[in-house]
Amino acid sequence: MDYLDRLENESIYIIREAYNKYEKLGMLWSAGKDSTTLIHLTRKAFLGRVPIPVIYIDTYFHFQEMYDFRDKCVKMWDLNLIISNNKDAVKKGITPKDKLACCTARKTEALKQTIEEYGFEALLLGIRRDEHGIRAKERFFSPRDRNFRWNYQDQPPELWEQYKTRKEEGQHLRVHPLLSWTEIDVWKYIQRENLPVNPMYFARNGKRYRSLGCEPCTQSVKGNAGTIDDVIKEIEESKVGERSGRAQDKEEAYAMQKLRALGYM
Amino acid sequence: MVVVLAVDALEYDKIEEFNCVNMKQTVYGKTDISEFKEPRTIVLWSSFMTGENKEKEVLAKGNRGMWNIRIPLSETFFSKFADPKVIDLPAYSYNLAQHEKERDLLKQFFKEDDQEKKKKIRSEYNQIAIQHHNKIKKEFLKSLKQDFDFILGYISVIDVIGHLNFGNKFLMQMLYDDLEKIVEQIKNIRDEPLLILSDHGMKAIGIFGEHSNYGYWSYNKGCDLENPKITEFYSFLTTI
Amino acid sequence: MEEQDLRFVIVGHVDHGKSTLIGRLLYDTGSLPEDKYQSIKEAVEALGREFKFAYLMDHLEEERSKEATIDTAQTFFKSKKRRYTIIDAPGHVEFVKNMITGASQAEAALLIVDVSQGVQEQTRRHAYILSMLGIEQVIVVLNKMDLVNYSQKKFVEVRTQVSDFLKSIGITPSLFIPISAVEGDFVAKKTDNLSWYDGLTILEGLDTFKKKVVPIGKPLRLPIQDIYDFDGEKIAVGQVVSGSIRKGDKIIILSDRKEVTIESLKEFGKNPIEAYAGKSIGFTISDSIQLRRGQIISHQKDLPNVTTSFKGHLFWMDDKPYEKGESITFKCATQETQCNLIIEKVFDSSTLEVMSKGEGKIENRQVANVTIKTSAPVVIENFNYIPELGRFVLVRKDCCAGGIITG
Numbered sequence: 001m002d003y004l005d006r007l008e009n010e011s012i013y014i015i016r017e018a019y020n021k022y023e024k025l026g027m028l029w030s031a032g033k034d035s036t037t038l039i040h041l042t043r044k045a046f047l048g049r050v051p052i053p054v055i056y057i058d059t060y061f062h063f064q065e066m067y068d069f070r071d072k073c074v075k076m077w078d079l080n081l082i083i084s085n086n087k088d089a090v091k092k093g094i095t096p097k098d099k100l101a102c103c104t105a106r107k108t109e110a111l112k113q114t115i116e117e118y119g120f121e122a123l124l125l126g127i128r129r130d131e132h133g134i135r136a137k138e139r140f141f142s143p144r145d146r147n148f149r150w151n152y153q154d155q156p157p158e159l160w161e162q163y164k165t166r167k168e169e170g171q172h173l174r175v176h177p178l179l180s181w182t183e184i185d186v187w188k189y190i191q192r193e194n195l196p197v198n199p200m201y202f203a204r205n206g207k208r209y210r211s212l213g214c215e216p217c218t219q220s221v222k223g224n225a226g227t228i229d230d231v232i233k234e235i236e237e238s239k240v241g242e243r244s245g246r247a248q249d250k251e252e253a254y255a256m257q258k259l260r261a262l263g264y265m
Numbered sequence: 266m267v268v269v270l271a272v273d274a275l276e277y278d279k280i281e282e283f284n285c286v287n288m289k290q291t292v293y294g295k296t297d298i299s300e301f302k303e304p305r306t307i308v309l310w311s312s313f314m315t316g317e318n319k320e321k322e323v324l325a326k327g328n329r330g331m332w333n334i335r336i337p338l339s340e341t342f343f344s345k346f347a348d349p350k351v352i353d354l355p356a357y358s359y360n361l362a363q364h365e366k367e368r369d370l371l372k373q374f375f376k377e378d379d380q381e382k383k384k385k386i387r388s389e390y391n392q393i394a395i396q397h398h399n400k401i402k403k404e405f406l407k408s409l410k411q412d413f414d415f416i417l418g419y420i421s422v423i424d425v426i427g428h429l430n431f432g433n434k435f436l437m438q439m440l441y442d443d444l445e446k447i448v449e450q451i452k453n454i455r456d457e458p459l460l461i462l463s464d465h466g467m468k469a470i471g472i473f474g475e476h477s478n479y480g481y482w483s484y485n486k487g488c489d490l491e492n493p494k495i496t497e498f499y500s501f502l503t504t505i
Numbered sequence: 506m507e508e509q510d511l512r513f514v515i516v517g518h519v520d521h522g523k524s525t526l527i528g529r530l531l532y533d534t535g536s537l538p539e540d541k542y543q544s545i546k547e548a549v550e551a552l553g554r555e556f557k558f559a560y561l562m563d564h565l566e567e568e569r570s571k572e573a574t575i576d577t578a579q580t581f582f583k584s585k586k587r588r589y590t591i592i593d594a595p596g597h598v599e600f601v602k603n604m605i606t607g608a609s610q611a612e613a614a615l616l617i618v619d620v621s622q623g624v625q626e627q628t629r630r631h632a633y634i635l636s637m638l639g640i641e642q643v644i645v646v647l648n649k650m651d652l653v654n655y656s657q658k659k660f661v662e663v664r665t666q667v668s669d670f671l672k673s674i675g676i677t678p679s680l681f682i683p684i685s686a687v688e689g690d691f692v693a694k695k696t697d698n699l700s701w702y703d704g705l706t707i708l709e710g711l712d713t714f715k716k717k718v719v720p721i722g723k724p725l726r727l728p729i730q731d732i733y734d735f736d737g738e739k740i741a742v743g744q745v746v747s748g749s750i751r752k753g754d755k756i757i758i759l760s761d762r763k764e765v766t767i768e769s770l771k772e773f774g775k776n777p778i779e780a781y782a783g784k785s786i787g788f789t790i791s792d793s794i795q796l797r798r799g800q801i802i803s804h805q806k807d808l809p810n811v812t813t814s815f816k817g818h819l820f821w822m823d824d825k826p827y828e829k830g831e832s833i834t835f836k837c838a839t840q841e842t843q844c845n846l847i848i849e850k851v852f853d854s855s856t857l858e859v860m861s862k863g864e865g866k867i868e869n870r871q872v873a874n875v876t877i878k879t880s881a882p883v884v885i886e887n888f889n890y891i892p893e894l895g896r897f898v899l900v901r902k903d904c905c906a907g908g909i910i911t912g
């Protein structure tokens with residue numbers, strides 16, 4: 001059993017635990033590489049089926065290619081798709097001009113509404129331990145309160161494969177089957193399993209995307225990686241965080257404007 | 266002797282977050298600058314030293330022109346002291362050449378598209394800010410050993426570096442640490458009434474920083490100021 | 506470069522230098538985001554200050570917890586040999602349960618001791634937990650050598666102290682490495698400050714750790730995790746924890762002791778005839794017996810213990826103590842039942858001082874030898890033989906204790 005097998009089997013075990021414990025189980029899917037890998041693992045766990053609804057949070061600002069890719073996968077895998085969006089935000093005209101407000105309204109609020117509407121008790125998420133920062137405090141099963149708050153310093157212990165599966169009133173659980181994976185592992189697995197990926201991850205005109213999100217807030221990175229092999233090589237050599245492409249330019253434009261207004265420039 | 270450590274963009278939240286015990290003196294808190302439309306450096310320091318809201322007058326000079334303002338001693342409360350020393354304060358004794366250099370690099374930074382070149386510019390910008398800071402720090406600490414009856418040292422490094430690096434908290438914490446050291450040194454040199462004051466604070470826009478709309482103040486003796494306006498320090502400092 | 510990263514924990518008494526060591530490791534291996542690192546380094550030089558490595562950890566942690574979108578560090582650092590993941594190094598707010606959680610996922614540990622202070626309360630507690638969790642690969646790091654003038658004598662003295670203590674709890678560290686995390690001596694590079702020491706650096710020491718291998722040749726144990734009813738076919742699923750299972754095998758379902766035959770093994774997209782330890786597999790049986798979660802599959806020839814009474818060794822980590830007579834949930838692999846504890850000996854997890862014998866209470870951070878009486882029969886193993894069936898947790902609302910089965 002090689003190491004990708006080991007990761008795969010651990011993830012399948014976790015997905016099955018979640019399915020065993022929760023009737024109202026859903027999965028977040030962004031049509032990006034991680035959550036698409038998660039869908040594939042779910043199909044493995046359930047012998048070719050995806051017996052739980054797949055939630056796509058639509059901010060209406062995603063790249064067209066993400067929508068295309070999403071619809072292709074839905075068809076191919078016969079997914080029970082729930083599209084989650086915050087109609088209020090759209091009505092109120094909240095736009096990426098204020099990045100934080102926009103994300104909160106269009107993503108966080110949208111998901112809150114969907115969780116409430118469908119009564120989800122637990123959600124599978126494709127987050128990985130290496131995505132942010134260093135101290136991987138995230139648990140495989142991690143409770144969140146109604147406002148999605150996470151008390152990361154005082155979490156219940158999680159020993160071996162004994163996960164916290166009981167939830168309190170008003171909580172939902174976030175389940176992270178990919179927690180032990182790294183960005184490179186995901187790419188290697190995608191290659192091995194021959195999974196479909198959004199073409200935006202590959203270079204066009206010397207630029208590519210390392211993580212996908214809303215069009216106004218996602219920046220490409222420089223790179224010539226045209227194949228998965230190239231991508232893996234590029235990541236191995238790179239020192240820049242995966243998310244660095246996002247939002248930076250936006251913030252820069254805003255900061256410049258502010259400095260002007262304050263008379264600095 | 267009365268000592269003022271005037272720190273541009275010293276942020277209340279950071280003081281708490283980094284638990285800067287030296288800068289949290291006997292009384293400390295936020296100042297109220299809500300009377301101003303925008304928390305502009307020149308506007309705020311002009312109002313501080315004259316005890317009057319100078320927003321209109323300063324804005325009339327335009328974005329560029331306002332940096333050249335020099336308020337005469339007689340209009341400031343410094344004139345109430347016999348032998349005041351005011352180091353590098355904007356709208357009073359500020360080093361304009363230094364400011365020009367910083368402003369120029371800021372412009373270059375935002376104009377540049379090449380990431381590598383951008384990094385170089387940022388690095389140069391940070392370097393000249395720290396060099397200037399070191400110079401001011403030295404002069405300020407030296408003056409404390411002399412016989413002035415009022416000393417104000419103005420520190421710009423937190424603001425200057427903050428604008429391009431506020432999201433780099435590690436770097437900001439090092440600068441706050443440096444201020445902590447300065448306050449400790451002040452106290453070691455002489456035990457005098459010490460006011461630490463900022464014009465406004467700072468909040469993050471990603472890696473960048475913008476002004477927050479309150480300032481910070483801290484005083485090492487008991488006093489009855491509460492959420493003071495920046496103009497209130499005129500009478501406060503002259504009646505100690 | 507090895508493909509898989511090695512996961513390890515850094516444990517030790519508060520302020521002995523865990524955060525500083527991590528910061529230093531990231532810095533020296535060039536694993537910090539370049540942008541920030543550059544400005545920090547320049548500021549350090551311009552201000553003439555030392556680099557506060559411990560702060561670095563706090564910031565990285567915080568960025569993570571806020572899920573900030575500004576660029577953050579990689580979790581990993583690399584040596585020439587492989588990538589490393591530091592799991593949940595305990596922060597300044599010390600929660601033993603976080604340390605335990607981290608350690609239960611780790612393959613190896615660095616135990617850090619401030620050489621000017623020697624073994625302290627949490628040094629002992631953390632070491633004890635490592636021993637209880639069966640983490641055999643341990644390197645002891647004697648930090649802050651700069652504070653003792655890099656004295657070899659002091660190093661030897663503290664090494665003896667630590668080594669004696671560890672021996673008493675059954676840990677044999679593979680290495681003792683003197684370092685200064687602040688100065689960077691022997692973290693990633695050898696320096697002249699410790700010229701009398703001709704051993705490995707931390708980074709080289711980490712490279713001596715071995716990846717865990719899944720043991721083969723042990724008897725089959727397969728805890729049933731769930732039963733799926735897809736298109737009228739009943740498929741049991743679970744992860745093989747030891748041994749292997751083949752299509753056509755006669756197997757025993759425990760604890761009922763029923764014998765059935767494996768009709769088919771199920772895996773998506775494949776038609777397996779055999780599954781080894783580590784595999785999450787599905788299977789069908791030829792009989793119409795009701796399978797359920799919590800049953801354990803074995804072969805007739807080497808059956809495990811099926812019992813309602815056995816001995817264990819546990820670490821209590823809940824504010825509310827266990828009191829004699831309380832019925833509490835016992836979980837081991839997918840088995841779940843109620844149990845009572847008969848408390849034999851309670852001791853302090855740091856001093857190892859015996860607090861009581863046969864009394865009625867186990868308090869937070871205490872360790873106890875107990876006899877566990879379950880209300881239904883369970884399948885267990887000695888922890889050292891098949892860990893997956895030799896470790897358990899006790900649960901009220903949350904997990905209150907973790908332990909191992911000793912007999």
Ligand SMILES: Nc1nc2c(ncn2[C@@H]2O[C@H](COP(=O)(O)OP(=O)(O)O)[C@@H](O)[C@H]2O)c(=O)[nH]1
Nearest residue numbers: 519520521522523524525559648649685686687
């Ligand atoms: N002199 C010296 N001080 C150290 C060394 N390593 C850590 N420290 C200091 O010890 C204090 C505690 O370190 P920290 O890493 O926060 O310890 P933790 O609580 O184990 O994470 C900090 O002030 C460090 O600067 C060292 O090698 N030499």
Ligand SMILES: [Zn+2]
Nearest residue numbers: 273274306464
């Ligand atoms: Zn200012």
